[in-house]
Amino acid sequence: MERQPQDCWDNGYNPMLLRAWNANMDIQYILNPYSCIMYMLSYISKAEREMSDYLKRVIKDLSHDNPSDRECMKQVMNAYSKNREVSAQEAVARTCSLKLKSSSRSVIFIPTDDNAVKMSLPMKYLQTMDEDVENVWMTGFPDKYKARPNRPEFENMCMAEFASEYRIVYGRQKKGKLVLPLQQNMGHIQKITRGKPAVIRFARYSQQKNPEKFYGTLLKLYLPHRRDEQLKSTRFPTYESFYAFASVKLPGTDELQCVFNIVNTNREKYEKHNEAIEQTIEDFEKFSPVEDA
Known part of the structure; x- marks a missing residue:
């Protein structure tokens, strides 16, 4: 950070990155995940x-x-x-119809709760249905995952990978390239070929406070399955016991594999620095924010 006296009011910057970024820089030196999260949140939650x-x-x-x-x-x-309240930069951007944000990744939320919120079918469909029909709900993403195509590349695919590398398509998009129909007439999917795979988001639960929801989320996201019954068994009736002690045979293999090995292998691909971030959240809840982080 050494500089000339006349440059003492310049933000920290890197000359090579500045040429590539071509925008304002304000580099801060941080030492741990807590400081990183604190720095980012301080920018998006400034007081108005x-x-x-x-x-x-x-x-x-x-x-x-x-x-x-x-x-x-x-x-x-x-x-x-x-x-x-808006900044001068945002006012100019809106006045000139400039793009306010851009991202190299799409983001998809995966519901994993056993009693997740569902949307009912449109009224025009409900009015024409028989009174004895009990299923009046629209299909959600977990339903589409379970109805993924019956092809070899999908057999050992967990829901996290399915959500990250495939997208649901509608209307005219169904006639595009690499479009595959889902089973049970649940729509169509298309493999993401442009850009990077999507970032997955999901509800997080405490391993200590809500162990059943915590392990249920892990199994639903990272254990390949086509039915909910494949995530529990009569011998292991809870998500936690099934995760810790059960073994399964994946399609195309004759060997039993420990469930926790399969889950942890897939989890490592999508939850980077997970333990450090969870520890950061715990420190925040216990000791409150560190203002000079």
Whole structure:
């Protein structure tokens, strides 16, 4: 970081990276995952002081008219919902219709809860269905994974890999290249060939507080299966016991493999630095944020 005295107010930068990035740089030296997360979150959660001042002025102006509590809350709600503090850069970008963000990766959320939120079928379908039909829900991503094509490359594919490397296609996209139909008429998928595989997101549970949900998430994401019954058994009735002690034969193999070995091997591909990040979260909850991190 050595520099000339006249450059003392310049942000830290790297000359070679600056030519490639061609935008502002403000490099900070960090030593651990906590500092990295703290640095990133401090940027995306900056306090909007101007908005707070604006709401204070609205409340102050209302005090002269002596409105009811209901009317006061209504005015504050309108002020909050219709106004937002923006930077000069964002104002210019919106005025000139410039792209506000760009990403090299798409992101997909995978529901893993046993009682995940579901959407019902559209009303036009419900009105034409028989009264005895109980399945009135739209299919979710786990359903589409279980109905993946009956082909060799899909047999030993876990749901994390399926979500990361394939996307659901609709309408005219179904006529594109590398499009495959799902079983049970659940739609079509297409392998991602442009760019990198998608980043997966999912609900995280504490191994100590919610062990069943924690191990259930691991099994659903990283153990190849086509039915929920393949994630438990009469001998191992819980997700935790099945993960720890069960062995299975994957399609195309005659050898029994430990479930935890299969899960951990697949997990390493999608959860980088997972233990360090979880430890960081625990430290944050126990000791509160370290302001000088």
